[in-house]
Structures are given as structure tokens and as C-alpha cells.
Amino acid sequence: MSVGRAAAITAIATLLSACGDPAVRNVLLISVDTLRWDHLGLHGYSRATTPQIDAFFEDKTIFENAQSPAPCTLPALAQLMHGSYLPTPDRLSLAETLRSRGFATAAFVSQHQLRPEWHRGGASAVLASATAAGFELFDVQGPEEVDGHGMSARTAREVSERALAWLAKAPEPFFLWLHYFDPHDPYEPPADFRDFDRGNSSPRSGDRRRDLMRERRPDQPWFEAGHVFDAEDVGHLVNLYDGEIRFTDAQIGRVLDALTARGLVDSTLVVFVSDHGEWLGEGGRWDHCLTLHEVELRVPFLWSVGGGRLAGQARVSAPVSTLDLAPSVLALLDIEHHPLAFDGANLADPPEERLLFADWRGATAVRRGNWKLVVGEAPLALFEFDGQGAQAPRGLAQGRNRAGEGLAQEAELADAVGAFREAQPLAELHGEVLERLKSLGYIE
Numbered sequence: 001m002s003v004g005r006a007a008a009i010t011a012i013a014t015l016l017s018a019c020g021d022p023a024v025r026n027v028l029l030i031s032v033d034t035l036r037w038d039h040l041g042l043h044g045y046s047r048a049t050t051p052q053i054d055a056f057f058e059d060k061t062i063f064e065n066a067q068s069p070a071p072c073t074l075p076a077l078a079q080l081m082h083g084s085y086l087p088t089p090d091r092l093s094l095a096e097t098l099r100s101r102g103f104a105t106a107a108f109v110s111q112h113q114l115r116p117e118w119h120r121g122g123a124s125a126v127l128a129s130a131t132a133a134g135f136e137l138f139d140v141q142g143p144e145e146v147d148g149h150g151m152s153a154r155t156a157r158e159v160s161e162r163a164l165a166w167l168a169k170a171p172e173p174f175f176l177w178l179h180y181f182d183p184h185d186p187y188e189p190p191a192d193f194r195d196f197d198r199g200n201s202s203p204r205s206g207d208r209r210r211d212l213m214r215e216r217r218p219d220q221p222w223f224e225a226g227h228v229f230d231a232e233d234v235g236h237l238v239n240l241y242d243g244e245i246r247f248t249d250a251q252i253g254r255v256l257d258a259l260t261a262r263g264l265v266d267s268t269l270v271v272f273v274s275d276h277g278e279w280l281g282e283g284g285r286w287d288h289c290l291t292l293h294e295v296e297l298r299v300p301f302l303w304s305v306g307g308g309r310l311a312g313q314a315r316v317s318a319p320v321s322t323l324d325l326a327p328s329v330l331a332l333l334d335i336e337h338h339p340l341a342f343d344g345a346n347l348a349d350p351p352e353e354r355l356l357f358a359d360w361r362g363a364t365a366v367r368r369g370n371w372k373l374v375v376g377e378a379p380l381a382l383f384e385f386d387g388q389g390a391q392a393p394r395g396l397a398q399g400r401n402r403a404g405e406g407l408a409q410e411a412e413l414a415d416a417v418g419a420f421r422e423a424q425p426l427a428e429l430h431g432e433v434l435e436r437l438k439s440l441g442y443i444e
Helices: 003-018 052-056 071-082 093-098 122-132 156-167 208-215 231-261 323-334 406-423 426-439
Strands: 028-032 061-063 104-109 137-138 174-180 266-274 301-305 356-360 363-369 371-375 381-384
Touching: 052 104, 052 231, 052 266, 052 301, 061 093, 071 093, 071 122, 071 323, 093 104, 093 174, 104 156, 156 174, 156 231, 174 231, 231 266, 231 381, 356 406, 363 406, 371 406, 381 406
Parallel strands: 028 174, 028 266, 104 137, 104 174
Antiparallel strands: 061 301, 266 301, 356 363, 363 371, 371 381
16 A cells, blocks of 8 residues: 555544544443542553553553643542533533433442532532433432431442443443442551552551541641651552552453443443542642642543544643543434533544643642643743653652742733633632532541
């Protein structure tokens, strides 16, 4: 075959992929709460935390620099479902759109913030409702399925078992969303998933939140009381966190196996994502919903399109956003939508040099190419990534702060932040959510 003919065929195939894949008619969205991107085997982690996920997605499309628009579950999931920084009633969620096109829609969720009675109105209730909108069946844990901190106690095994029962008789086309909570603290994996902690002598449980709150210094935020844990304790907690991931991976593997057994892989779009990351003692800091650092914003984003790749893409280093989920899914299904309906883009044909934003606690981060500016967190910060969007070590350091060096990128990105804040009034919305989280002791 001539080079010219091969190029023409490749161009036609890419165009067809961007216009929709006629073989794909179902959507399976799998999200895992508080899962760091760099604790997956596909992203180079040294431990076998995700063998099932790795095996399923290894030859599919892997977005290596995916970003959540918020480091906290409630806004991040609502934004994910709407493809918008500011989910509003006049914007249909992905589930609402698919349901209107005849899709069976179901969600099996472990996340206390998505339980209606967890809220008392206000912005947090609006975001929870926006996330659940469009699902004929929205199966979230009951008020009795919570731990000592009032957080979800529904395990990954329970989520998968409910999903498997539904999937066994699911009509097509369908949109199925599964949200797993287990990697969220407290880190208490089942006994047979604690091999990573073998040989560790720390006497602590996996409830690091409780210990930080009890042993912090006066007037010290519990999530910055890292002095409470010695090196053995930190290793122990990371080991347990990884055990939770391994357990969740095994339960997700059951669902992926069922999809294969039913012969649905070729007709299903499967997307794997996290809502946000997690501090694991770096600089003495723990938890999330805190900063716009890459530790919290960067998430795994894996795509299997009918058992293959998204528009022929393998590993994609260009920065993308989880806001891209909704427009990309609709494009693959060849479902028309207004071009201004989303802040995200079609990942089959994304624009170059995009501006990607994240906003939380009165601060805003903007990413364009290899540059990231954070405004509102002291001090003003400007970071440059390498050509592959990678950071060292293991994505935990953002590098040297180059703000104040007179670089053109700082001024350009600062202007972009100003325009974003004017167009997207998120401060008030997030302020209400923060107050709700503070009232429950979730953050300080």
C-alpha cells in the first residue's frame, strides 16, 4: 500500500471516529473516590494495585495528564456529569440526555454526599441533585450505611454485586455509572488485601483522620498535623490505602469480566476516572478538598471504545479535563448537542493549547500546555512541566515556582483567570459547599 493511500485511510478512519462509532451503543462509567493517578500500574506504580484495570485498559486510550476541575467530590462529580464548570438546571446532565434518547440509566453509588438527607438545602444539595439527575435508578447507600465519621460504609463488593444483578438483565442501550468509595479514608481494606502492609510494625489503625484530630497541636488544622505520624506510620497508612485500591480493583474486575462474558465489550464505551486525588503525608499533609496542587487535581482517565481506542489514540500526554467526558460520549454515540452546551471538548478531536481551569476555596488554577498558574493560594505560583506533562518525583512535586520572573506566560494566564472568574461565578457556590463540609467536621 502506498504511503499516500495509507495516510488517506488513516485520515478517513479518524474522521469517522470523531463523528461517532456506530458499533458503540452502551456506556459504562466507573469512578473511584479519592484515587491518585500515580497509584495505578498503568501510570508506572511499582505495586500491583490495579491488575484488573491495567489488563483491561492497557491497549486502550490512556490520558496521562487528566485534570479534575475541583479537588473535592461534590463539585467534581456534578461537573463531570454536566461537562460544565457551573452545573445549572438549564444544562442537561449526560444521564438526562441519554435517557431522553431511550437509554436505560442506572447508578450504583457509594458516597455519603450524594445521599439527599445528608444536605439541608443550599448549594451542596443542588450539586448532589445535579449529579443524580437523569438516572432512572439511583442506588445510593442508606443512612445506616455510614461509618463513625458519617461517611459511606458501602463497600466495593456491594457496589459491584448490585451492578452485576442489574447488568444481567439490562436492556440496551444503557448508561451504567458505578462509583466506588473504598480508597477514601479510613483506610481499612479486608484482611486478604493487606499484603502490602506485611512486615510493618505500626500499631495504628487506618483511621488517620481520628488520630490526626486527637493528637494535633492546639489551633493546628488536623489535615496538616503530619508530626503525629512517624515514618513507619506513614508507610503503614500508604500500605492500607494501596490495599483499598487493590480490593476495589478486584471488584471492578468482576464487572469487567461480566461485560466480557455477556459479549458487551465490543458494543460498550467504558470510561474509568477518579473524582480527585489525595495527600498521603507529603509535607505533613493528609486528605483532600484542600488545594489546587497536582496531588489533588490530577486523576486517571482511561477509555475503551468498543474494546479499542478513542480515535486511534494510545497514550495521550496533552492536558485534558474530566469535563470532556460528556461531550466526548455524545460525539461517540453520534448524538447532536449545542456546541455551547459544554465547557469540555470532544477528546476525539480536541483543540490545541486549551485553557483548563480548576477552582476551589477562592483559588483558581489554569493550565495551558506545559504551564500552570495558581491564583488565590499563597504565594502566587507559576509552574512549567516538561514536554510530556510529567512531574518529578512521581507527580508529587510541581517544580520551582517561577512567578515573579517576568515571564509572558504569567501575565497571559493571569488574564485568563480573570476572564474565567467573571464568566464562571464559582466562589459563592463553592463557599456554600465549604460551609456545609465545615459544619460536619469534614474539613476545617
